[in-house]
């Protein structure tokens with residue numbers, strides 16, 4: 309069988325190591341659809357996988373990459389035909405299944421959706437799991453009745469992948485967006501994405517010192533968790549909603565029930581990995597219509613497979629800005 313290129317993770321007593329390697333296609337896992345991968349992307353979870361953290365990978369050697377866009381080489385009798393352009397996010401691809409940091413992947417057809425025609429391959433991966441999750445969060449706020457005009461909507465971890473896309477989408481939809489970030493130097497970047505103002509991490513953390521603060525945020529998208537989520541819950545407006553998707557600042561949550569029972573605040577949990585197909589179609593179609601593509605392009609960097617390995621520490625340290633697309637053929 310033909311060879312393909314991949315980042316291969318191997319585990320030894322010294323830990324997990326990563327290297328770009330040439331592999332035979334017969335090493336790909338079983339699955340009905342063979343995909344020629346064009347691009348993947350770098351998410352926080354990819355950083356964890358590349359560094360062997362978080363207990364996400366069960367078996368080594370392993371090919372990481374939780375997202376991919378590519379062309380079907382062999383549909384294997386599924387609804388997909390050779391030449392179809394497909395996208396895969398979640399379903400634990402790149403964690404328990406070999407993923408997109410490779411020029412070929414074999415996947416289950418149930419995990420694939422047709423790539424949106426309105427988005428280029430690079431834009432599709434600039435969105436990736438991070439952008440997909442950001443849109444799920446926006447949909448959750450809408451489902452809880454939070455409308456443009458209701459007041460400030462906070463996005464925490466705004467400089468990261470989920471945060472950047474969330475700011476851009478909310479601003480395009482007409483929301484009054486506040487970027488929550490530990491990086492004051494990114495103020496110009498947040499304004500370009502459409503944020504009206506910046507609030508620092510310390511200020512958000514301080515809010516959590518009392519069970520209730522003055523009502524400020526009509527809605528919030530939280531990618532950080534921990535003390536930041538505890539803090540913002542206290543400053544939600546009456547009947548406000550928070551879409552919580554991340555733990556970049558910690559998995560813990562210390563709070564009281566006061567925001568829930570006095571202000572009727574909703575805390576909505578967001579998971580992208582096992583999202584059902586019907587929701588996936590909605591999310592991609594809303595991304596195609598509501599994400600300003602020029603802003604996405606401006607927030608996107610492109611690197612090759614080799615360079616992706618070196619970015620794992622940076623994304624875990626919270627120092628990557630916006631979205632990083634991996635050109636697996638570079």
Ligand SMILES: NC(=O)c1ccc[n+]([C@@H]2O[C@H](COP(=O)([O-])OP(=O)(O)OC[C@H]3O[C@@H](n4cnc5c(N)ncnc54)[C@H](OP(=O)(O)O)[C@@H]3O)[C@@H](O)[C@H]2O)c1
Pocket residue numbers: 350351352353437438441464465466467468469470471488489490491509531532536552553554555556557558578579580581623624625626627628630
């Ligand atoms: N639920 C799901 O299905 C799902 C899907 C995708 C992602 N996620 C989660 O969402 C989070 C964000 O993912 P991402 O891909 O956007 O990651 P990312 O690009 O690394 O962004 C995370 C951002 O969080 C902020 N941050 C990092 N460390 C922090 C700390 N110690 N305290 C406070 N803020 C910190 C930084 O933003 P600032 O510098 O601007 O403060 C950073 O840019 C991750 O926890 C990820 O696992 C969940």
